[in-house]
Amino acid sequence: MSHLKRDMEELLELAKWSMVLGNKRPIRREDVSRLALRELPYPLLLEGKCSRAVVTASRQEIEKQFAHWVNEFKDVKYGPVLTIEYSIRFVSYMLKLAGDVHGFMLPEPLQSEWQRSLRDIRSIGQYEQAMNRIVEALCAIESPADAPQYSLLIQKAVRIVQEQYAEGITLDEIADNLHVTMAYLSGQFNKEVGRPFSVYIRELRLRKAKELLLGSELRTFEIAQQVGYPDPKYFSRVFKEATGMTPGEYQKLNAR
Numbered sequence: 001m002s003h004l005k006r007d008m009e010e011l012l013e014l015a016k017w018s019m020v021l022g023n024k025r026p027i028r029r030e031d032v033s034r035l036a037l038r039e040l041p042y043p044l045l046l047e048g049k050c051s052r053a054v055v056t057a058s059r060q061e062i063e064k065q066f067a068h069w070v071n072e073f074k075d076v077k078y079g080p081v082l083t084i085e086y087s088i089r090f091v092s093y094m095l096k097l098a099g100d101v102h103g104f105m106l107p108e109p110l111q112s113e114w115q116r117s118l119r120d121i122r123s124i125g126q127y128e129q130a131m132n133r134i135v136e137a138l139c140a141i142e143s144p145a146d147a148p149q150y151s152l153l154i155q156k157a158v159r160i161v162q163e164q165y166a167e168g169i170t171l172d173e174i175a176d177n178l179h180v181t182m183a184y185l186s187g188q189f190n191k192e193v194g195r196p197f198s199v200y201i202r203e204l205r206l207r208k209a210k211e212l213l214l215g216s217e218l219r220t221f222e223i224a225q226q227v228g229y230p231d232p233k234y235f236s237r238v239f240k241e242a243t244g245m246t247p248g249e250y251q252k253l254n255a256r
Contacts, residue, residue, distance in 0.1 A: 040078055042086055043069075047093065054097050055215040057141040066135045074124055083127065088118050091134050097254070100210060104141050153178060154192045157185060161197075165204050166228045171197045205229065206242050213251045220247045 046069050053061035069090065073083045091114065098104040114137075117130040150158065160174050171189075175182040189197050205227040212223045221232040229235035239247050 040082065042089065043072055046072055047090055050090070050094060051097055052215050054094055054138060054141075055211050057102060059139045062138050063135055066131060070128055070131050073127065080121075084118055084121065087127075087131070088115060091118070091131075094134070094138065097214070098138055098141060100254070102141050102207070104138075150192050151188070153180065153185070154188060157189060158193070161201055161204065165201055165208070166226055168228050168230070169201075201228075202238065202242070206239060209235070209239065209247065210250070213247055214254055223247065 046065075050062075050065040050069060053065040072078075073087065078086070095104075095111070114130065114134055117126075117133070121127045121130060156178055157174050160177060161169060171186060172182050175185040178185065186197060189200070193200055195203075208227045209223055212218055212226060216223075218226070220236065224230070224232040224235035227235075229238070236246050239245075239250070243250055245253065
């Protein structure tokens with residue numbers, strides 16, 4: 001009985017090897033010690049492809065690239081310890097990326113749940129189920145279910161911003177297009193969207209800039225132009241004020 005706790009911990013560690021040896025045979029220490037598994041490096045190439053899928057928020061791409069990730073670990077070459085360690089690292093980064101680029105946050109109870117589910121897996125089937133739950137959470141990025149309901153006027157204004165943010169569109173031009181005064185549109189926009197037009201369009205441009213910084217090979221001045229900042233120096237200043245780092249620093253920090 002004095003060794004019960006220690007022995008149970010060892011058995012639980014051995015149980016993870018059912019991911020490699022299957023569930024239909026006893027797993028002994030000798031079996032595990034005979035498995036000559038190399039400690040393979042973290043699959044950065046696969047992570048990079050998944051990162052681009054998350055940046056684009058494409059359900060099809062997220063499902064496709066995450067399936068490639070899971071298939072990589074269905075092979076016995078990594079073993080259960082590296083599978084769990086690398087997958088927790090991978091999912092943590094994907095959630096951080098989704099939050100940084102899209103403002104997507106997985107609720108804290110769910111974050112704790114997926115960490116626990118990955119640490120406790122005992123079979124490839126459980127591993128696939130755990131990863132599929134993360135995929136579903138990330139695919140919710142593009143779900144319109146929680147989209148705010150604006151008046152027709154503000155819906156039109158937001159659509160114009162979404163379509164023309166890269167062209168330097170102004171609130172005055174939008175108001176003229178919608179045949180209302182700028183003061184009225186400004187008040188309604190602030191009331192319904194919850195922040196001034198200037199803040200909204202800056203957030204949109206910076207979000208698009210982050211997507212391009214992480215998901216394209218464009219240089220900083222090219223990204224600045226594509227998101228509506230013809231002056232790269234001004235773009236860098238705005239970006240640093242918002243994020244605490246320059247576009248180049250942001251790109252290096254998140255480089256994978």
